[in-house]
Amino acid sequence: MKKIILSIIIFLSFLHSAEVKELSWPKGESFLTFLEKYSIPQKLYFDLEKEDKELCSEIVANRRFYLYTEDDGTFNQVLIPVSEDIQIHIYQQSNGKYKFQTLPINYKEYTESIAIPITKSVSYDIKKATGDVTLAIQLQSLFKGSVDFRKMRKGDFIALKYTKKSLLGRRLGLPEIDAAMVEVRGKKYYRIKNKKDDKYYNEKAKGFTKTYFFRIPLTYKRISSKFTRKRWHPVLKRYRAHLGTDFAAPRGRKIYAAANGTVEFKGRKGGYGNTIIINHHNGYKTLYAHQNGFKKGLRRGQKVKKGQHIGYVGTTGLSSGPHLHLGLYKNGNAIDPMKVIKRPKTNGLKGQRKVTFIANAKKIINQFEDEITNGNKTKVIKLDRIAYKSDLKKI
Template sequence: MKKIILSIIIFLNLLHSAEVQELPWPKGMSFLTFLEKYSIPQKLYFDLEKEDKELCSEIVADKRFFLYTEDNGDFNQVLIPVSEDIQIHMYKDSDGTVKFQTLPINYQEYTEAIAIPITVSVSHDIQKATGDVTLAIQLKSLFKGVVDFRKMQKGDFIALKYTKKSLLGRPHGLPELSAAMVEIAGKEYYRIKNSKDDKYYDEKGKGFSKTFFFKIPLTYKRISSKFTKKRWHPVLKRYRAHLGTDFAAPRGRKIYAAGDGRVEFKGRRGGYGNTIIINHQNGYKTLYAHQNGFRKGLKRGARVKKGQHIGYVGSTGLSSGPHLHLGLYKNGKAVDPLKVIRRPKTSGLAGKHKATFLANSKSIIKTFENEMKSENRTQATKLDRLTYKSEVKKL
């Protein structure tokens, strides 16, 4: 507890200190080259646990990080975000050695509802009302094949309920759409997210099948490490994260593409070793790390089909034994691969889950109706009070 409080206090000091810099992570800089640049012994990295080493490979170019240097330019401490929830904190301890820990990111989260009358176009009107263009993209993908947005006219309506995050007064990550309504020529269409399974249904609890499915990309012995966005480790007494699923399998075992897509990256990627990233449709990407080698002839930019052979299980990068680390990213955000891959085909809700969903959907529809009647409806209404999402665990 003391250390966490201490680092938060340090962080607050950082914000008011002249020596603190907010910088974009340089392109081509790896965690190891960062250590080298600030004369931090590489032992720090090699002594890390496997999951923390993998986290260091999640640092992406241009991500803003905070660096605090002493008057003589020496390293003092740094905060590097690796996801929306977790950041790496390295600091010089009183004995002069540099310590590593992972800390939660204390962003604020709030939910808004808004009704938008169509004036120009869906994208234009949503961006004007919410300041965010990605909501229109999410909306269009939700109603793909159901609503022809080009046919929307003046007098039609869109209503949205979404959750936004902010950090230090700035947007943090992308907003998440929890419900949407499209009214076109007097007919209403709904998509409401069910919090139990993170899937969208219509207002009657009827599911609609998505055409896009993933498969597990190899035959494996066991799952050696599960996905954790942010977990308090009671023994280590600190936060940990693992932004993917590890499948233990013998070296040389074939790895297959989890879905149709295009090879966006093929090469070495820090602690992830030989890595392939496939860009799928609908904002999804998959990452295959620690490979022994790639399939001969597989080129960057190549189109691959679901189930197509792409590489071999290995232990390259920093890895304790042969395994495949599979990452799945939705709109740039790491999500649990198993939750998405094992998702059953959608049919509909039943029983208790259906009753809960219907009650929730009723209240959302009421909210949307109120928004549409409201005088200043193009102003988003804050539904929830501001809440701090990340809490500091007590020891």
């Protein structure tokens, strides 16, 4: 396979006198208005395939992007991230024509382990040790109902193993906790992520991740297009992405809210056509695209309940047939709706899955214990730091 351009640094090496600008996507600007601003024919957009048109609708206000212009200010090329994994690349070819393609983002990923003694508070000490207060928020969510963090005091302890991403030295997305230990007055509590199902368990494989409260928002015939974060297309010889799930259904069929929340957006949204976005106020948002129309009286800012009628299936925007495109976003990043909606409710692992998990958990716990026991419990202990680039898989 011919190697693709993975790094912005590599792009820069092809530019001669071009100026590179890191910009913030303006509020209210669409992909089409961006093309018009830089005198790029809008035919470039209208000739795209459906999935690529939808990706253009994933561009959100304030997202950082990279614009390359010549000395006279004319357009050379642009890189626009649409998720943590994929970005849009537009450039002018030697024949003067413009080319659209999608490329994986070549981020760096770090796995860090750290032990933190409590001196003031969980939030203060985690931020001081890692520079990231969001880890404290995640930690408190993981142990909700088991640990009262307000009662933690000097002498208590926390150990974390977490993964974070960076792009050009800047944080990309939010860190994810892989394992955590909280020691309160000598009693230890554990939460360890099982990569097989993306849920958290204690050291005995008892489950602690709550089942999410989303429902499939309509009665559908079939799933016409699945969520794909980053997929190599063997025929087109490039990466593709589809940041949602498409449910084929007759035009006019009712669409319902997948969960309680507030209508954040109602209107036209580029290739998505008539779209509703609901903010669920827990880091999650859902997007309902290509609607034929909205329920009469529904307005922006309105609170809705799970199962409440919000719209109708249609083909507005750029759609090949009547369907609902359902997008699900966690902290601003697109995730697979079906993995959340269909996540089974379990109280713990069983059989060989349980045996394997406990064996892997013991390794992590032993690392925590050895370093904390042998180290100085009054100072932050960095256990390890592993860095590697994003893993590009062909599917």
